[in-house]
Amino acid sequence: IPKNWLAGIIDGEGRFIARVPSAEVGQFASQGWRATKRQTGLFEFPSLEGDPLINANAQPSMSNWTVGVAVKKAELQAAAWNTVRWAVMLGAGLSAASLLLAWFLARQITRPIDQLREAFADASAEPSKPIAIGPPEILQLQDTLHHAVVERINANQALMAALSNLEGEMALREEAQAALAQSQRMEAIGQLAGGIAHDFNNVLAAISSNVDMVTLRSADEKIRELVQNAMDAIQMGANLTRRLLLLSSQHEVGLERLDLNDRVTGTIELLRRTLGEQVNVSLRLSPDPCQISANPGDIDNAIINLAINARDAMPSGGMLTIKTHLVSLDADVAGRIANAQPGEYVVLTVSDTGHGMSPEVLKHAMEPFFTTKDPGKETGLGLATIHSTVRQSGGFVAIDSTEGMGTSVHVYFPKAEPGPIVSRAAPSPKEAPLGNGELILLVEDNDKVREGTANRLKSLGYAVLEAKTGPE
Incomplete structure (x- = not known):
């Protein structure tokens, strides 16, 4: 370093690692330097010897050391005053030249330092190198500061990117864990429901056989009417056990090729009569064939259940929209939907303008026996059986709902290969x-x-x- 300049390196505690002029290693630096040891820039403070200094700090990126280069303020002032003194002695003519030289020298010293301070004042943006020509020490200090700031900016950007990726992975993991827990709950409930349905079926079969015997042995019309009421109730119980068996996957599905558009149009008149005049039904069917593999009766029941749920969510009336369309899910999109797999799908969407569901209700919406209605008004099996129906076809269900805005239920069926649709006629009832x-x-x-x-x-x-x- 130039003569009479001072330079030093201190550690994080403010002790000297090295110093020119020499000082004991481990000795504390001056109080002014210790106060600015973690800062970068120019500072003014007294040295250990008590001399006022102008000091430039730099901090390496790989340690908590601080590197400082300083010059005595008195020497800078002495040089300027010495120049002026000689100028006065040489006369008025030389005085002006001496003052001009002093001003020029001062600018040569302070301008690079000011440029460095301005260039590196904002550490959040990548700095430029404002000094192209100047003292080697200033240029070296500029390079050191520029390198340190660039490394810090790159490290911050890498850290932010890593945090963003980590947050995304954690969100996907939480969704996967929630989906697994939901699947395990559904499986346990399904097994329980299947056992109950099997026993209940036996009870219904015994009742049905004995009630049927009463019909054969009595010609009394009143008795036959009462027996028919009992048989109707037995049929209602049989329908309930069928839904329970559907939850447990013990139901004989009977999948066949069908067009979802045909099933929607086939139920629309029944829906309009069932939903009432307060609910306006709008169809938005895909112009393309929407062939899937499913049980026709289960599909009809799913459409009717979704429509009734929508009607119940709109007690004052509203708009019910039934839509079919084709969609292709890649791995990225499927990864953001619970239970979804990449592939080609036919989607049935039933939307309403009702009161919507809260996040807590939406969380449990497809669980068996979960309902927000009064006891006795709903079994809580509607969405659960729809979920089971779609799952047996290889699809999945997604629900979008916002309180006060309405609900949309999206039912995804794997798209079937195009082919002829053959309807299976129901067997005609015959006498035993x-x-x-x-x-x-x-x-x-x-x-x-x-x-x-x-x-x-x-x-x-x-x-x-x-x-x-x-x-x-």
Whole structure:
């Protein structure tokens, strides 16, 4: 460094690592330098010897050390005053030249320092190098400061990018964990519902067999009317068990190729009569074929259930929109939707302008037996059975809802390969064939069901051999 300049390196505690002129390693720097050790720029403070200094600080990016270069303020002033003194002695003519030289020298010293201070004042933006020509020390200091600031900016940008990626990964992980927990809850509830439905079916079968016997043995119209009411109630119970079996995946699905547009148009008149005049129904069907593989009855029930839910969400009336369209989901889009897989889908969207759902209600909307309606008015199986229906077709359900704005339920079915649609006609009801003493082996582990079925067969003219188990 130039003669009479001072330079030093101090650590994070303000102790000297090195100093010119020399000082003991580990000795504390002056109070003024310790106060500015973590700052970059120009500062004025007294040295250890008590001399006022003008000091420039720099801080390396790889440590908490501080590098400082200083010059005694008195020497700068002495040089200027010495120049003036000689100018006065040489005369008035030289005085003007001496003052001009002093001004020029002062500018040469202070201008680069001011330029550095202005260039590196804002550490948030990448600085420029304002000094192209100047003292080597100033140019070196400029390069050091520029490198330190650029490294700091790059490190901050890398950190922000890493934090953004981490937040995205954490959000995806939380969604996946929530979807897994929901799937496990649905599976457990489905298994429980399947067991209950199986036992309940046995009870209904026993009741149905005995009620049917009453019909055969009585010609009284009043009794037959009461029996028919009982059979209607049994059918309602059978429909409920069918929905429970659908939750447990024990229901025989019977998938077939169908066009979703045909199922919507086939139910629209029934919907308009069911929903009432206060609800305006709008259809927005895709002009392209919307072929899927599903059970027609389950699809019709799904459309009706979604429409009824929409009607109940609009007690004062409103607009119900049923829309079908084709969509292609790539891996990125599918990854942001619960239970979704990439592929081609046919989407059924049922939207209403009702009161919408709160985030807490939306969270549980597809859970079996969950309902916000009064007890006895709803089983809470509507959306749950729709979810099971779509899942058996290989699809999924997504719900968008905002309180006060309405709800949209999006039902995604995998798109089927184009092909002919063959409707399976429902079998026409026939009278039970009468027997003439033929022997029928009846195996049933439930005593009540076996007894009722045996009585029904005997009443038709058959001989019945009963067994509870296969070995028996």
